[in-house]
Amino acid sequence: MTRILLGLLSGFVLFFLIPLAISALLYAVGDSPRNWSTADRSSAGLLRPANEQRDAVVRVFAARTVRWRGIFATHCWIVVKRAGANAYTRYDYTAWGEPVRVNGFIADGRWFGRAPDVVFSADGEKAERAIPQIEAAIESYKFKEYGDYHAWPGPNSNTFVAAVMAAAPELDAKLPTTAIGKDYPYGGKWLSLTPSKTGFRFTLGGYGGVTIGWLEGIEINVLGAIVGFELRRPAINLPGLGRFGVGQGA
Secondary structure (H helix, E strand, O other): OHHHHHHHHHHHHHHHHHHHHHHHHHHHHOOOOOOHHHOOOOEOOOOOOHHHOOOOEEEEEEEEOOHHHHHOOEEEEEEEEOOOOOOOEEEEEOOOOOOEEEOOOOOOEOEOOEOOEEEEEEEOHHHHHHHHHHHHHHHHOOOOOOOOOOOOOOOOHHHHHHHHHHHOOOOOOOOOOOOOOOOOOOOOOOEEEOOOOOEEEEEOOOOEEEEEEOOOEEEEEEOOEEEEEEOOOOEEEEOOOEEEEOOOOO
């Protein structure tokens, strides 16, 4: 029994505490914006001007969160544009104002100084099919009242995006493991299918749990910090540090 406990403790230190410590060190010595009010929120140049992009567009973006929270967490949002539309529509879920915020920020804008990564991208017919599903999921999202937002363990911005992606099969991707809150049980069930419907997720209210799926891989959640091993495109995901492996992820 002692050996088992020592093994579990060693694994926790190796896969959870050390990566978070390295991420904290990188934050301390890096040039991450410290003042949110003056941080750059301009376009990161990841989208063509809407009037030049005639096809339908769907994007899911993720960027490190503001200040010290960026050590371990990312903020995700969704952008859509129907074919022929002259503007993008951006959906965020935030802690201030109405939780579901529409066009509160530039579609591909830096998140308070941090340039976003593209989690999912679709143009043309695939995007056109997905947009009604996305809009319906946003309209029916149940945590949309003042006071519903909770940074940890959720529902937060990543819970919102995860719920929308799960309702739109065309969005065949997964959020980064640094998207704390993505495992919050927005459907209210402690055991459910994964968002991709390729496996199962067991969650203790977002505070901990295990996910096993073809697209999601194997993920172990401890207080929101996730260690993941991807199967579809071999990779390891570490708390704070993110993904290391083949390609761009699922």
